[in-house]
Amino acid sequence: MSAPSMLGRAVSILAAFTPGRATLGVSELARRTGLAKSTVHRLAGELVQEGLLEPVEGGFRLGMRLFELGHLVPGQRTLRERAAPVLGELRERSGQTVHLAVLDGTDVLYLDVLPSRSGPPLPSRMGGRMPAHATGVGKALLAHTKRSAVETVVAGGLKRLTPRTIAAPGLLHAELARVAARGVAFDGEESAVGLVCAASPVHDRDGAVIAAISVSGRSGRLAFNRVAPQVHAAARTLTGALQ
Amino acid sequence: MSAPSMLGRAVSILAAFTPGRATLGVSELARRTGLAKSTVHRLAGELVQEGLLEPVEGGFRLGMRLFELGHLVPGQRTLRERAAPVLGELRERSGQTVHLAVLDGTDVLYLDVLPSRSGPPLPSRMGGRMPAHATGVGKALLAHTKRSAVETVVAGGLKRLTPRTIAAPGLLHAELARVAARGVAFDGEESAVGLVCAASPVHDRDGAVIAAISVSGRSGRLAFNRVAPQVHAAARTLTGALQ
DNA sequence: GAAAGCGTTCCGTCTAGCGATACATGTTGG
DNA sequence: CCAACATGTATCGCTAGACGGAACGCTTTC
Helix, strand or coil: CCCCCHHHHHHHHHCCCECCECCECHHHHHHHHCCCHHHHHHHHHHHHHCCCEEEECCEEEECHHHHHHHCCCHHHHHHHHHHHHHHHHHHHHHCCEEEEEEEECCEEEEEEEECCCCCCCCCCCCCCEEEHHHCHHHHHHHCCCCHHHHHHHHHCCCCCCCCCCCCCHHHHHHHHHHHHHHCCEEEECCCCCCEEEEEEEEECCCCCEEEEEEEEEECCCCCHHHHHHHHHHHHHHHHHHCC | CCCCCHHHHHHHHHHCCECCECCECHHHHHHHHCCCHHHHHHHHHHHHHCCCEEEECCEEEECHHHHHHHCCCHHHHHHHHHHHHHHHHHHHHHCCEEEEEEEECCEEEEEEEECCCCCCCCCCCCCCEEEHHHCHHHHHHHHHCCHHHHHHHHHCCCCCCCCCCCCCHHHHHHHHHHHHHHCCEEEECCCCCCEEEEEEEEECCCCCEEEEEEEEEECCCCCHHHHHHHHHHHHHHHHHHCC
């Protein structure tokens, strides 16, 4: 890999922030990015000038301009806006947490998360990502997308997140065939211990899969046979709304 | 203003995209940013490499990495997540479009927009911004924030968006005093012809105003005397949830 | 009170970034 | 149908600006 450009350095600073660490100082940013402290200090000043970082007590945090730019991204706007009523209704009907996700590389990226009103909060979050092979929405997407996307996921390695994560390519292919046949994917504690979900794919007018919807909850509190038809119907409704 | 840095150039490319123009080519980006075509071509390639742009037919569009980074911005995450149930309930009760906004410079920035289920869509959008003095949420924020913030808004010029926009500093000060006294701000076709709203401020545990909530709708379809207490109660509920 | 860690500043080095220019290709309009 | 125009891409000479090591002052820790 070539020496990073100035832009690459700046983005690596932005990427150093995580949900768990909202505020980082110059020295910590230098450690996380491998850049010199003076480089971080200078670049952080420029990022502040552009509104991508803001100075706070204890260091810096990501700036609101990123939030603005993030919401101009067309790959989520129309879909998320069209999906919102369908997701809201699915959440009311199922009583559980509802997700909208797309495939992005070997991961799923959550475009929207509607938390259950009564259940405990789940770890997923809007703008967050998870390995596709280890989630219901991911398997729903992979089962209906190009073979090459599945091969990319397999080539990237099937990381085991829980004892139940599918980690063998042959098992994944077999599972995706089952998902394709029944139109719903299940996550039985594959992404996290204690979490289960049912998911269904959403298609565009050309029949290509573009997103997946899921209903998720704690194991023991989510009846697959009840929510599977609900999520399948919601996905068909959204597919219809996108024609 | 100094010559822009490479970072400034890159951000100006990202900022060239608007809700109305999702896809832009090299020449159009050069026109909008004032940069040389070869500069745009080179920087766009680097932005693609970092995931901040993605190549599509006809040019480029903003990339999903921006959506991800945008959702790591702490200045919206906790507040938006805590507010979501309150906003949802306010939308059900009022039947109108509901907003959550913060003050950002001289503008309000919309952190969340819950569209009415039955009414026509409004132009506001998540991640969008409007001049603070010309919106209900903006006046609710300005009425309860530091005098210096109000002076900043006034110094920036009170642009008239409709014939009813408050454009004189004295009138704005008087209006903010009224808003402070009754705890609710009204927008009577000040931000857009045909649109009205009622808004109330949200405070943190130290009593500082951090956001505002509003109920918005088409004039003639929104009864101020009905929604004003609703939005005021919702803002108090959210203030309570943030203690 | 010494050591460690922080953020900030300086400055010599040198290369990465700039954009003018040229070119190939596609589009448009008369 | 073809000239004019617009697009995107590639090249390259030039130098301004980016890099980071080192030093420093201040704060924190033990």
